[in-house]
Amino acid sequence: MADITLYQFAPDEGAESASPFCVKVHRSLGLKGLSYNVRNVLSPKELSRLNPEHKKLPALEIDGTIIVDSTKIIEFLDEKYSETRIYRDDQPWFVSMVEDWADTSLYWFAVYYRWQVSEHFEPFAERAFAKLPVPLKWFVPGVVRKKTLKSLHAQGIGRFSESEVHEQLREHLAWLNDLLGEHEWMSGTEIGAADLAVFPLVRQFALPCMPRCRSLVLEHERLNTWLRAVDAKTSTEHTVSV
Numbered sequence: 001m002a003d004i005t006l007y008q009f010a011p012d013e014g015a016e017s018a019s020p021f022c023v024k025v026h027r028s029l030g031l032k033g034l035s036y037n038v039r040n041v042l043s044p045k046e047l048s049r050l051n052p053e054h055k056k057l058p059a060l061e062i063d064g065t066i067i068v069d070s071t072k073i074i075e076f077l078d079e080k081y082s083e084t085r086i087y088r089d090d091q092p093w094f095v096s097m098v099e100d101w102a103d104t105s106l107y108w109f110a111v112y113y114r115w116q117v118s119e120h121f122e123p124f125a126e127r128a129f130a131k132l133p134v135p136l137k138w139f140v141p142g143v144v145r146k147k148t149l150k151s152l153h154a155q156g157i158g159r160f161s162e163s164e165v166h167e168q169l170r171e172h173l174a175w176l177n178d179l180l181g182e183h184e185w186m187s188g189t190e191i192g193a194a195d196l197a198v199f200p201l202v203r204q205f206a207l208p209c210m211p212r213c214r215s216l217v218l219e220h221e222r223l224n225t226w227l228r229a230v231d232a233k234t235s236t237e238h239t240v241s242v
């Protein structure tokens, strides 16, 4: 049995990690039925050691080899544990498009709702920065928020009002709900990479600590059934149930 450790950003209320990309890896390991350890990365120094080039998480260590980037991690897992493939051969272009859309478009809605919407940001900051010593606790949340709002503005979504973003997210979720009307999983009759990329984001929008977007998920019955189905197929001892 390989020795596997997932390096991630710490859990947040209702999720195994505050980072959707880390959740994607938890769920991929769960789908493959692998046991693993989890380490929460707390310092920029450790982040640089794990991923010196991009300084991002998740990182997965398998028997001493470190792999970074959720997509590369899944590709590696598919290669090494090929019985349950996550990137299957049917519709590869569709799966890549959905995964890319989740990682680069839907992801920004999650960032917007967590960092730009004050009603969500304030309790989140209380939880996320609770362990920082005084005086860091007084100014680090504000500094990190300012940097994140700058990224949201540069990406474009940060220039929209909350009601405009709400309507855009409603359209995205309605599209997903329609897609699930055609078949049980995002890309057909089996769970795969598209489901694993979208799940962490839709689950995050539906959390009780996200009251300003939660109803957008709850109003779609098929999306809720699918959330529970993905959860059931991918849960591990480290995950938090829907």
Ligand SMILES: N[C@@H](CCC(=O)N[C@@H](CS)C(=O)NCC(=O)O)C(=O)O
Pocket (backbone or CB within 6 Å): 009, 018, 019, 020, 021, 055, 056, 057, 058, 068, 069, 070, 071, 103
């Ligand atoms: N393409 C990467 C994206 C990973 C990513 O953006 N991770 C974020 C957390 S959600 C991160 O590490 N951010 C740290 C930073 O930007 O300083 C993947 O799929 O793993």
